[in-house]
Amino acid sequence: MKQTGRRTFLRLIAGAAVSGSVLDGFFRKSGSQQLGPASAQNADKLKLGLISDLNGSYGSTNYSNSVQRGVSLLMQQQPDLVLCAGDMVAGQKRSLTNSQLKAMWAGFEHSVRAPLQKAGIPLLPAIGNHDGSSQQHQGRxxxxxERQQADLFWGQHRGDLQSGFIENERFPFQYAWRRPGLFVVVVDASSANVDSSQRQWIESALSSPYRQPDDLCLVMGHLPLTAFSEGRARAGECITNSQGLAIVLRRARVDLVISGHHHAWYPSESMGLRLLSLGAMGSGPRRIIGSGVISPPSLTLLEWSRPSGLISETTIDLNSMQPITADRLPVQVDVAGFAQARRRSLQWQRGSLI
Ligand SMILES: [Fe+2]
Incomplete structure (x- = not known):
């Protein structure tokens, strides 16, 4: 995003004028509409849609109005790629039958994945606890x-992502994917347990010879490394022993760690890493810890210009369809037993250390 566009954005969010045309105006003036699949060959610019937590109530096969508005916005904005940090369907209930699970994934295909794919926007998934939790009991x-159905569904669609796979043996649960200018490692954080073998795999994936020194390097998993929202600051809601995993990610110079599950948009720095907790696209808004801020349904657009190395994030409230300013977020989120997270800038330089 150019500085002029940024200034326009700040003026827009500071102003009282609220209308459907404001968002259009922001993206038009920032030049964002020029990016997208048409620029897929242009590795100098990249635009990503970042979404998470779409699911409704258990067994639900359709999606809330905010999800539908979000999909429409993505179609309009034409990012090169959408990354989804999990909870695409409404499982995690053992009484759901296989046909119900299949119907939920068919609903996701109909409402979300297929429209994006038809518009030339591939969707990279991370598996959430409602898609196929990795929770185990006595080794099982x-x-x-649910994991089997998630595997079957994504197995049918892996061809749409084929060109980018670096490592896909355990797709869709954990995999590495690349396109020019971008290197993505997806981890199975569908429960708090990211075990030692997966940590070794993450370390090895991040040191892949296919990763280029100037790639924007993203790691995405459903559960976060630390707590952001009320009701989620407890065991089972964040990755266990996150400090150990943070060391691995920090050493590998990961640019951004993306998570969902906490239903709270909070761009932060923590444990020497740059984190992005995504708001829920669907229902279940949550209050950010230590503040009065309830995170609305939202999605985030991330734009990266390789020549300048500048990354710019814009998060849209899917109720008002307005960009959300970070100024209203608490300066830090600090809760006993979890690493402190400090609010960070939405514009940053790739490769800059926290
Ligand atoms: Fe979740």
Whole structure:
């Protein structure tokens, strides 16, 4: 995003004028509409849609109005790629039958994935606890059928992502994916347990010879490394032993760690890493810890210009369809037993250390 566009954005959010045309105006003036699949060959610019937590109530096969508005916005904005940090369907209930699970994924295909794919916008998934939790009991998956159905669904669509796979043996649960200018490692953080073998795999994936020194390097998983929202600051809601994993990610110079699950948009720095907790696209807004801020349904657009190395994030409230300013977020989120997270800038330089 150019500085002029940024200034326009700040003026817009500071002003009282609120109308449907404001968002259009912001993206038009920032030049964002020029990016997208048409620029797929242009590795100098990249625009990503970042979404998470779409699911409705258990077994639901359709999606809330905010999800539908979000998909429409993505179609309009034409990012090169959408990354989804999990909870695409409404599982994690053992009484759901296989046909119900299949119907939920068919609903996701109909409402979200297929429209984006038809518009030339591939979707990279991370598996959430409602998609196929990795929670185990006595060495066995508690939600094994859900993981099987998630595997079947994404197996049918892996061809749409084929050109970018670096490592896909355990797709969609953990994999590495690349396109010019971008290197993505997706981890199975569908429960708090990211075990030692996966940590070794993450370390190895991040040191892949296919990763280029100037790639924007993103790591995405459903559960976050630390707590952001009320009701989620407890065991099972964040990755266990996150400090150890943070060391691995920091050493590998990961640019951004993206998570969902906490239903709270909070761009932060923590443990020497740059984090992005995504708001829920669907229902279940949550209050950010230590503040009065309830995070509305939202999605985030990330734009990166390789020549300047500048990354710019814009998060849209899917109720008002307005960009959300970070100024209203608490300066820090600090809760006993979890790493402190400090609010960070939405514009940053790739490769800059925290
Ligand atoms: Fe979740």
């Amino acid at each position: 998956w508690i939600y094994g059928r």
